[in-house]
Amino acid sequence: MSTAVAAGVARIPGSKSITNRALLLAAAARGTSRLRSPLVSDDTVAFRHGVEALGAQVWEADGDWWVTGLGAGPSGTTSVWCEDAGTAARFLPVLAAAGQGDVLFDGSAQLRARPLGPLTEALRLLGVDVVPGPDGGLPLMVRGRGLAGGEVRLDSSTSSQYLTGLLLSAPLARAPLTVHARDLVSGPYIDMTLALMRRFGADVEERDGTFRVRPDGYTATDLAVEPDASTASYFFAAAAVTGSTVTVPGLGIGSLQGDLRFLEVLARTGAQVRLTVDGAEVTGTGRLHGGFTVDMGDISDTFMTLAAVAPLADAPITITGIGHARLKESDRIAAVAQNLRALGIAVDEGPDRITVRPGVPVPARIACRRDHRIAMAFSVLGLRAPGLTFDDPACVSKTFPGFHEELARLFG
Structure with missing residues (x-):
């Protein structure tokens, strides 16, 4: 370890x-x-x-x-x-x-x-x-x-x-x-x-x-916007696969965002997770444990984060409950499966599930399908798999224009 x-x-x-x-x-x-x-x-x-x-x-x-x-x-x-x-x-x-x-x-x-x-x-x-x-x-x-x-x-x-x-x-x-x-x-x-x-x-x-x-209208207020939990999932996963520690302040206990539950899924792979009122922290070992099935229907925007790094696990990982992800910016199940197969990874998919088997990714060009989450998820795999390139790296501007620069700052 x-x-x-x-x-x-x-x-x-x-x-x-x-x-x-x-x-x-x-x-x-x-x-x-x-x-x-x-x-x-x-x-x-x-x-x-x-x-x-x-x-x-x-x-x-x-x-x-x-x-x-x-x-x-x-x-x-x-x-x-x-x-x-x-x-x-x-x-x-x-x-x-x-x-x-x-x-x-x-x-x-x-x-x-x-x-x-x-x-x-x-x-x-x-x-x-x-x-x-x-x-x-x-x-x-x-x-x-x-x-x-x-x-x-x-x-x-x-x-x-x-x-x-x-x-x-x-x-x-x-x-x-x-x-x-x-x-x-x-x-x-x-x-x-x-x-x-x-x-x-x-x-x-x-x-x-x-x-x-009730039809009582709204009153103006002062609201602090939390860091994006879906976006944070890429950096949490990056810590897990590189054996690093990453902290995200302001995204902790009491968050409004369900996607913070991605930390529970990441913990199943062996990463150490710490959640406080002030933020979240993930410490990885550089190795992932697989051999489990997880329903990510309620946090489907993060299923690609797990699926993209699943080839690095020591056993297959199956993700279920994600049929509605086929109707997002792209058919996300099909997009993930296509790109993993291009990398030489064995994948099984169904209407609402995907199973990713361990393997050593070969160099390939990732088809982003103008979908920011495809580009960001496979960028995390690229930290451990040399030779990944992207046909549309700029599509991350949909939610995080500075994504590639921040990933390189922390893990480059």
């Missing part, structure tokens, strides 16, 4: 999930909110431009974002370009429906390919006039006439973002809204949504998959 050496303190940017939810909440609130240390990346800038197009005022000072909200839904005719940001395409149309005016949402070809059907169907059932594109997604026209409230059943089996979209704007409705979420995946993201809504003053209750929101 190798002796761990200190790699240092990882400089992890703010959470994308918290930043974009907080942007919408601040845009809908009465007054001016302060978002401390938000993530600045392709996705969050696209979301910021979206709330600005809907009428909120956003400005930056000393690294923080200040948002003067509308106190209601937006008004007037406009358009929102969502870039590649799935959260913008799934959260902002509900905000537009709560207002008065026609809003056209569109985005990149990659985003147009991502589904919106469960959300648009729920909006129709609530009386909203929505016109999706020819494939059922973007471009999407929302003719806002205010949200009436009421009761709706929502298919949540492929993404929790549809439910989050409905919940975030529900306090702006004319009457209480009740949502019955069927087959909910990625539940920790809903816990995050509810916690942030309450920070902005919402009255929301949940019991057995049914959510009730």
Whole structure:
């Protein structure tokens, strides 16, 4: 067993999930909110431009974002370009429906390919006039006439973002809204949504998959954005495979992010994990233990981190519960399997699972599929597997423009 050496303190940017939810909440609130240390990346800038197009005022000072909200839904005719940001395409149309005016949402070809059907169907059932594109997604026209409230059943089996979209704007409705979420995946993201809504003053209750929101609006607040737990997973895994110690301050006990549970998975591989109120620390041995099966359905954004380094383990690792990951920026199960096979690694995959067997990776070019998480996950493997190159290393700018530089600073 190798002796761990200190790699240092990882400089992890703010959470994308918290930043974009907080942007919408601040845009809908009465007054001016302060978002401390938000993530600045392709996705969050696209979301910021979206709330600005809907009428909120956003400005930056000393690294923080200040948002003067509308106190209601937006008004007037406009358009929102969502870039590649799935959260913008799934959260902002509900905000537009709560207002008065026609809003056209569109985005990149990659985003147009991502589904919106469960959300648009729920909006129709609530009386909203929505016109999706020819494939059922973007471009999407929302003719806002205010949200009436009421009761709706929502298919949540492929993404929790549809439910989050409905919940975030529900306090702006004319009457209480009740949502019955069927087959909910990625539940920790809903816990995050509810916690942030309450920070902005919402009255929301949940019991057995049914959510009730009162139409009391939002009040501006001061919110510190945590470091992104999904992004931190790459640096925690890097510590494990290089026999180093990495610390991430500000991401500890009490975090709003379910993806911090990746530490529990990493501990199963033999890494030493320490979690305090002040942050998280991982110490690796440079060797990984395998021979287990783990359900990562609730933390599916981190399954690629484990799968990419699994060839370094001493026995196969099987990851289950991740079928909805096929509907993300790419078919992530297929993308991981394709790249591992290109590296000479034996992989078995099914509709909602992947098994990775130990092996010695050969040099190969990683096909990123314009998916930031593919590039970041395989960059960690590259710390132990010489000869990995990437067809689109810059795609990490979606959530962490400085990723490669930070990884090199700590482990180069």
